[in-house]
Amino acid sequence: MIVNSGDNERRQYHRVSFDSVATLSGNQQSFDCQIIDLSIHGVLLRPHGVIYAKEDVEYKLNIPLETVPLDVEASEDSSKVSIQMSLKLIRQKPESLAFECENLDLDSITHLRKVVELNSGDPRVLERDLQTLCAEND
Numbered sequence: 001m002i003v004n005s006g007d008n009e010r011r012q013y014h015r016v017s018f019d020s021v022a023t024l025s026g027n028q029q030s031f032d033c034q035i036i037d038l039s040i041h042g043v044l045l046r047p048h049g050v051i052y053a054k055e056d057v058e059y060k061l062n063i064p065l066e067t068v069p070l071d072v073e074a075s076e077d078s079s080k081v082s083i084q085m086s087l088k089l090i091r092q093k094p095e096s097l098a099f100e101c102e103n104l105d106l107d108s109i110t111h112l113r114k115v116v117e118l119n120s121g122d123p124r125v126l127e128r129d130l131q132t133l134c135a136e137n138d
Contacts, residue, residue, distance in 0.1 A: 014128075015039045016119035024051070024087075024097075026059035033097075035063065040112060042100045043085065053097055059087040061099070065111060083108045083115070 015037040024031045024045065033045040043061060053059070063083040086103035104112065 014116070014120060015044070016116050018115060018119055020063060022061050022063045024059055024061050026057045026087075027054065033061075036096060038063075038112070038116070040101070040109070040116060042090070042098065043087070045097045045099070046095060047097060051097065053089045053092055055089045057089070058102070059089065059099065061085040061087055065115070081111060083112050085112075 016039070017037050018035050020035045022033050022035055022043075022045065024033050024047070031051050032048040034048065036044040036046055038044070045061075061084070063085075065081045065083065084105060085099075085101050085108065087099035088102050089097065090100050091098035
């Protein structure tokens with residue numbers, strides 16, 4: 001949830017800039033997008049082209065992480081490491097789409113946590129975000 005979209009300090013979840021491409025799928029279509037920022041609770045995307053997203057459609061986002069320096073298990077192929085998110089559209093502008101994360105598998109949340117931690121520069125911010133998320137789900 002965003003308390004005030006213009007003031008990052010008043011957000012419930014800390015967003016980090018993350019310059020990466022991703023694939024958004026939903027409504028039997030797939031779209032290439034640029035990630036503007038992301039958090040453990042959502043993502044802001046810039047579509048490559050025009051997308052008419054709908055609020056009642058469940059979207060899937062695939063964020064490949066082959067160029068992100070994550071400590072990947074030796075058994076995992078780092079070229080196949082990605083974050084998979086189930087999303088719900090919460091806001092649409094001509095230049096961006098804002099989504100709330102509705103579901104993450106364990107591997108994806110582990111990778112997302114590392115990405116947020118690496119890009120925030122302050123692990124305490126991530127811990128506060130995780131506490132907020134857990135409190136919401138109680």
